[in-house]
Amino acid sequence: MPAAYDVDLLSDTLTRPTEAMRHAMATAEVGDDVFGEDPTVRTLEERVAGLLGHEDALFTPTGSMANQLGIRLHVAQGEELVADSLAHVLRAEMGAAAVLSGISSRSWVAQRGLLDAAQPLALMIPDGGTYQVNTRLVVVENTHNFGGGTVQPLDQIEALRAGTQPRGVAMHLDGARLWNAHVATGVGLAEYGQHFDSVSVCLSKGLGAPVGSVLVGSSDHMAQARVWRKRFGGGMRQVGILAAAGLHALDHHVERLADDHARAHRFAKAAGEAVPGSIDPATVQTNIVVLDVSVTGWSSTGFMEAAGSRGIRLYPVSPTAVRLVWHLDVDDAGTDRAVEALVPLLEKGPSAA
Numbered sequence: 001m002p003a004a005y006d007v008d009l010l011s012d013t014l015t016r017p018t019e020a021m022r023h024a025m026a027t028a029e030v031g032d033d034v035f036g037e038d039p040t041v042r043t044l045e046e047r048v049a050g051l052l053g054h055e056d057a058l059f060t061p062t063g064s065m066a067n068q069l070g071i072r073l074h075v076a077q078g079e080e081l082v083a084d085s086l087a088h089v090l091r092a093e094m095g096a097a098a099v100l101s102g103i104s105s106r107s108w109v110a111q112r113g114l115l116d117a118a119q120p121l122a123l124m125i126p127d128g129g130t131y132q133v134n135t136r137l138v139v140v141e142n143t144h145n146f147g148g149g150t151v152q153p154l155d156q157i158e159a160l161r162a163g164t165q166p167r168g169v170a171m172h173l174d175g176a177r178l179w180n181a182h183v184a185t186g187v188g189l190a191e192y193g194q195h196f197d198s199v200s201v202c203l204s205k206g207l208g209a210p211v212g213s214v215l216v217g218s219s220d221h222m223a224q225a226r227v228w229r230k231r232f233g234g235g236m237r238q239v240g241i242l243a244a245a246g247l248h249a250l251d252h253h254v255e256r257l258a259d260d261h262a263r264a265h266r267f268a269k270a271a272g273e274a275v276p277g278s279i280d281p282a283t284v285q286t287n288i289v290v291l292d293v294s295v296t297g298w299s300s301t302g303f304m305e306a307a308g309s310r311g312i313r314l315y316p317v318s319p320t321a322v323r324l325v326w327h328l329d330v331d332d333a334g335t336d337r338a339v340e341a342l343v344p345l346l347e348k349g350p351s352a353a
Ligand SMILES: *Cc1c(COP(=O)(O)O)cnc(C)c1O
Pocket: 061, 062, 063, 064, 065, 067, 088, 089, 141, 144, 145, 174, 176, 177, 202, 205, 213
């Protein structure tokens, strides 16, 4: 198959299953998971629940479904969730909480998506009574995708928990890339997990599985989520072939995320030194780089097209910034190519196109 791009930094969802992963999938034991009879799915669910320090877990086809199931466990129709204005649940799930569950939302603005507990605590209204919408849930994203792979500080998560719990407001963690936060900081997955009532994690981002996410929470909540998963059309049958890919990823693709982080940082350092103001490399903690290309006069779409004509794909995350994501299928040579092609382009500005 001809590669459309030499270096594809569009997303860490692009990874293709390795030979070893395909073998694990092909040889997986399976059963009908809607009847709870797929042993490989059960193994994955138990393993992820254990890793995150929760009672039980539920395998879902997508991270969006895991988030939306988590959200509806805590929020009823006509109630609200709050999340930062760049949150995936608000920006990239097609209004699902409103459309599927009748839930409204409000947001605060967070620099780089970084959590400051005071902001949601000031925003939430858990006792709205008969006049104001009741806040039932705060959603935290770790790492923060559109914020640039930002790792959320544990002390802010703890402060948020201390402020929400006494007021009966639940916390859901969109942990699509919690693996990256764990590898970047050394903070245990369960140490993050313990502060939340539910957590979603993705197997199909940096971990390199073709499909799959997992929601964790209490046994009661997972039993409810199982019903809603079926109602949302997410009850799957011999899906152990996909769970096997997830188990393989947990065995082989977690620690290596550090390589993605190092490569992203190397690119950010080169760009930031050549064009100060485009990126502060100190803020690049994981596998995502959000580069302000407007510093040298580029629009994000103009820069995307110029990069594309040089064989490199990236994503315009706002009118002024592009996002580059490192993953399993981008190596050191690919990173060198990205530096060599994109840094001069950024330096010279749109006249270089
Ligand atoms: C990718 C992602 C999800 C889930 O996306 P799906 O495409 O539905 O699997 C959720 N949250 C964040 C932060 C993500 O980056």
